[in-house]
Amino acid sequence: MIDSFERAIIDLQQEVCQLCEAEYHEQYQRLLSIKGISHKVATALIETTNGFQAFESAKAVAKFIGLAPTTFQSGKMSTHRGICRTGDSHLRSLLYVASWSAIRCNKACREFYQRLKAAGKPSKLALIAVANKLLRQAFALVRFGEDFDDNYQPKFRSLACI
DSSP states (O other): OHHHHHHHHHHHHHHHHHHHHHHTHHHHHHHHTSTTOOHHHHHHHHHHHTTTTTOSSHHHHHHHHTOSEEEEEETTEEEEEEEOOOSOHHHHHHHHHHHHHHHHHOHHHHHHHHHHHHTTOOHHHHHHHHHHHHHHHHHHHHHHTOOOOTTOOOOOHHHHTO
16 A cells, blocks of 8 residues: 555656646756756746746745745844745755755855855855755746856846846
């Protein structure tokens, strides 16, 4: 009976992946072009965010998923206590695991991770920051309709419109 349930779960996951690719084909392909993002992570991102349609900024997506750093304030005291953890814990864990491969394959994520480690940050904190960076890369690619470029140099979007 357990084997039949496991097969049913695998079949349903494949069906969800196929539906996601059919409905959001362009966004799905753009997400897969990011080094470190797998089919499972791309599907989960599209499912959870509805193809990033309801979000105006990458900060809003990070807050929705629970990867945004939080600051707790009371009077004059202000402390940083990690991420907010209010969103989808499954997607957050998928992005954390994706950050492992991103620090090996994705040039921007690798440089970011190495810079944080050189500054003395713990490994888990640096990996959460890389997961947030992956999420921001995914949002930017879907939002601006570009494919992933490992040698991308940032430009000011407001100046490009002039």
